[in-house]
C-alpha cells in the first residue's frame with residue numbers, strides 16, 4: 001500500500017431513530033435524553049428530573065418496560081412508551097467454555113451480529129465488547145481483520161452489550177439493596193471486534209454511560225480501550241473518556257509492524273510512542289498496557305525483547321504477552337512456551353511487568369483475535385489482505 005493511501009473509514013452508523021420507529025433510550029447521553037424528552041412533550045422544567053429518574057430505572061435497575069417505572073405518573077409512562085423504547089442487542093447464541101468463559105453472539109439492528117466474551121476470574125469478571133461489525137484494518141494475525149467492516153456500532157449497541165451480559169449473569173441489583181461492590185461483571189475491555197478509535201463518539205458516549213455513578217457505575221480504572229494505534233485519537237481518549245489504554249504494539253521495527261499492524265504505515269512506531277508518552281499525564285492514569293502477540297520467528301527474538309524495552313523507556317507501562325491464538329487459515333504460528341518465557345524474562349529484568357496472557361475460551365474460539373461473525377458474508381479477498389500486509393496471497 002503506498003504511504004499516501006488513506007486508511008479508509010468507510011463507515012456508517014445507522015440513525016438511532018428508524019423511519020416511523022421509536023427513539024431508543026439506551027445510548028443517549030444524559031443531555032440527549034433530556035432533549036428528546038422535551039421534544040416529545042415533557043415540560044422543560046421537569047426534564048432534568050425525569051431524565052434522572054428514567055436513567056436510574058434503565059441503568060441502575062435494568063428495567064426495560066416503562067410501566068415498571070413506578071415513580072412516574074401512569075399517563076406519563078404511557079406517553080413515554082408511545083415515543084420511546086429501551087432496546088439492547090439480543091443474544092442469538094451463547095457458548096460456555098470448559099474454563100467458564102462465555103461467548104455470546106449478539107444480534108443488532110439490520111440483522112448484523114457481533115461477538116461478546118465474558119471472562120470470569122478469581123477476583124473479577126471481564127467483559128470483552130465489540131465496537132464495530134468487522135474492521136477496516138487488516139492486521140495479518142487477526143481473524144476479525146479478514147472480515148470487511150460492515151458498520152460502526154451505535155452507542156446503544158456498545159453499552160447494550162454490557163446490559164445484555166448483566167441480564168445473562170442475573171446481575172441487576174434488587175432495588176433498595178445495599179451497593180454491592182463484588183460484581184460478576186467488574187471490568188470492561190474494548191478488545192472485541194473492531195477498532196474503537198475509528199468509532200470514537202459512539203465508544204465515548206457508551207463508556208460515559210457505563211461510568212455514570214447513577215447507573216452501571218464502573219470506575220474509569222476498570223475500563224480498558226485497546227487501539228491498534230490511531231494516533232490522533234489517543235489524546236482525545238484521555239481527555240474525553242479517561243479510561244485506561246492498551247495498545248497493540250506487536251513489533252519493534254517499522255518494517256515488521258508495517259506487516260503485522262498496517263496502520264503503522266500511516267502512524268509509525270515513533271509517532272505512536274510520542275502520543276503514548278503524553279497519555280498518562282493527560283488522563284492521570286496508571287500504566288499503559290502494551291499488547292504483544294507472540295508469533296514464532298516473526299517478532300519473538302531476544303533482540304526484539306531488548307529493543308522493546310529501549311523503545312518504551314520513560315513510559316509507565318506493562319507488557320502483556322499474548323500467545324498467538326490460531327484460527328483457520330492463519331499465516332502464523334504461536335511462539336514456543338520457552339521462547340515466550342525467555343522474552344518475558346528479559347522485559348521483567350528491565351523493570352516492567354510482563355504477564356503472559358493465558359488464552360481463555362479457546363475451545364469455543366473466544367480468545368483474543370479469534371472473533372469473526374461466521375454469518376457475515378463480506379470477506380476481504382486474499383488479494384486485498386496480501387496487498388495491505390505484504391504477505392503472499
Ligand code: SAH
Nearest residue numbers: 142191194195226227228248291325368369
Ligand atoms: N482493534 C483493537 C482491539 C481489538 S483486538 C486493537 O487492535 O487493539 C484485541 C487484541 O487482540 C489486540 O491487541 C490484537 O492485536 C490482539 N489479537 C488479534 N488477533 C490475535 C490473535 N490471533 N492472537 C492473539 N492476539 C490477537
Ligand code: SF4
Nearest residue numbers: 135139142145194228
Ligand atoms: Fe482490527 Fe484490532 Fe483486528 Fe487489527 S487487531 S484487524 S485493528 S480488530
